[in-house]
Structure formats: structure tokens, C-alpha cells
Amino acid sequence: MKTVCGILCFLLLSQGVGGLLHEWTDGWFELWSVVARMSYFDGYEIYVSVVLIVAGLGMGAATESAKKRGL
Structure with missing residues (x-):
């Protein structure tokens, strides 16, 4: 479960940053x-x-919290 949350965290972050870069660089x-x-x-x-x-x-914080609790 922690691996799935980590992958989802990466995908959300990369799509968010990619979207901002796309807007700021006029589509590069x-x-x-x-x-x-x-x-x-x-x-x-x-x-x-x-x-x-x-x-x-938020997903990354939840994943780290789950790792610390051993879930």
C-alpha cells in the first residue's frame, strides 16, 4: 500500500509541475x-x-506518516 501511495504521490506531483511548466513556457x-x-x-x-x-x-505526507507508524 505504501508503494502505491508513493507512486500516486509522484504522479500527482509530476503532473502538477508539468502543467505549470507547460503554461509558463507556452507549451514546451x-x-x-x-x-x-x-x-x-x-x-x-x-x-x-x-x-x-x-x-x-498531501499524499506524500500521508505515505511518510504510514511508514513511521509501520502501517
């Missing part, structure tokens, strides 16, 4: 961002990317 990081390819996020890509980063940090 097109392959990194799933958010940029979804048309229903038009106009909200930066907000969605920030939410993905925060969710990834």
Missing part, C-alpha cells in the same frame, strides 16, 4: 501535462496544476 512541456490536453480545464490549467501539487504533497 506538452508531453508532461495531461491537464493541458483536457479541454474541460480550459482557462483553469494553472489552478488545476496547483491543486495536483498540493494533493501530491
Whole structure:
């Protein structure tokens, strides 16, 4: 379970950072961002990317807490 949470943490963080990089560099990081390819996020890509980063940090904190507790 800890491995799955760690992988999910990495995916959330990488998609969030990739989305921000895609927006800030006018599309250079097109392959990194799933958010940029979804048309229903038009106009909200930066907000969605920030939410993905925060969710990834939360998942990482939960994973570390589970490791310390031995779960």
C-alpha cells in the first residue's frame, strides 16, 4: 500500500509541475501535462496544476506518516 501511495504521490506531483511548466513556457512541456490536453480545464490549467501539487504533497505526507507508524 505504501508503494502505491508513493507512486500516486509522484504522479500527482509530476503532473502538477508539468502543467505549470507547460503554461509558463507556452507549451514546451506538452508531453508532461495531461491537464493541458483536457479541454474541460480550459482557462483553469494553472489552478488545476496547483491543486495536483498540493494533493501530491498531501499524499506524500500521508505515505511518510504510514511508514513511521509501520502501517
